[in-house]
Amino acid sequence: MSKDQLRTYIQSFVVLSNEEMEQFLSSFEEVKVKKRQFIVQPNFINQYRTFVVKGAFRTYAVADNGQEHTLQFAIENWWVSDFNSYIYQHPATLFVVALEDSTILQLAFNKEQALKKANHKFETFFRIMAEKGLAFEHRRILFDLTHSAEARYENFLLNFPNFVQRVPQYALASYLGMTTEFLSRIRNKRTRKKS
Amino acid sequence: MSKDQLRTYIQSFVVLSNEEMEQFLSSFEEVKVKKRQFIVQPNFINQYRTFVVKGAFRTYAVADNGQEHTLQFAIENWWVSDFNSYIYQHPATLFVVALEDSTILQLAFNKEQALKKANHKFETFFRIMAEKGLAFEHRRILFDLTHSAEARYENFLLNFPNFVQRVPQYALASYLGMTTEFLSRIRNKRTRKKS
DNA sequence: ACTACATCAACCTTTTTTCTTGATCTGCTT
């Protein structure tokens, strides 16, 4: 069952009794989405916190000039949402789209509230998720601010080698803050160097 | 201006003064969508009633086994929505996707409510739209129930010759309730016969 | 046994998407 994966994930952060775990897991719904399908769109409220069981997603914004900016990638065992929309239950500004046929587990906002009210440990779990996320973004921003395009790419390669083969290059470029052409040149330079 | 088209359309059903017409039209927003873009998706509420100014759309459901069933096509001067979702403001169960780059006019649910409250004639217009739609679907269901795949195709050809060139064949097959292979054979048989 | 249609698999064609490359800018730094 696909919830086993989420179970294992949760167990790595908090200790729950069997009943607690079942209560927690039963609040999630399994959903399958196809490549290119959106699970969040601007103007609609992001109703679910979603855990990726299988597949890959990309979160991005479209600027007024039409440029896309990728904020996050998510593959197996990552969470993905427009968190500003989810947490405040305001209309989303981001797109979240499947990059592959995927299976996800979704937790509705009101169910999450109920869980947190019901049991302190659940609250703890979500707190840990938020802190991890915050710390991650801080690292990212700091790194990006202080490194060249090539260094940012190398760093991504090092930290997320398994993402590289699965995300389209234009998306990676827009995540790393450069044009797709420039990323293409960087890659080309590297491979020539190596061989 | 693209609202001229809607104006002409409306005039063919109700008589409105200039001010009434302007009030009515000003409730619509023009939106451009690209081919393959969704304007309605399952789980999200269908917030707009949409009028096709230019382009083509397809409304379909995906069954549990993954099969797609096309409920409606819409080209210029047709309306398209997940009406169950729009009317009841419940989450949609259907997809509505652009088959071509398109221009549409969208009326938000609450604006429609305001219009209907404001003026009896507006209410009349929407009533006529609904009745036309209902009658159309009844004709369709009855015909489909009582005719063979080939007859259904011939009938579609006869009634909507301008749709045929614009909708992909797999979509038409799923609208007519047959497999894409079978439709391919029917078409093939016909053209051989003709020449 | 025949008709009407489905399923599956292979294959082809066309369209779309993604990536690459060259040429030409631009705005800093040094």
Place this chain on the structure above:
DNA sequence: AAGCAGATCAAGAAAAAAGGTTGATGTAGT
């Protein structure tokens, strides 16, 4: 002023996806 990091634009090439066709085989109802 030259050099570097990186953008922009245009043209192609390569890869992937979408759409369509065909043959073989199966099935349910008359």
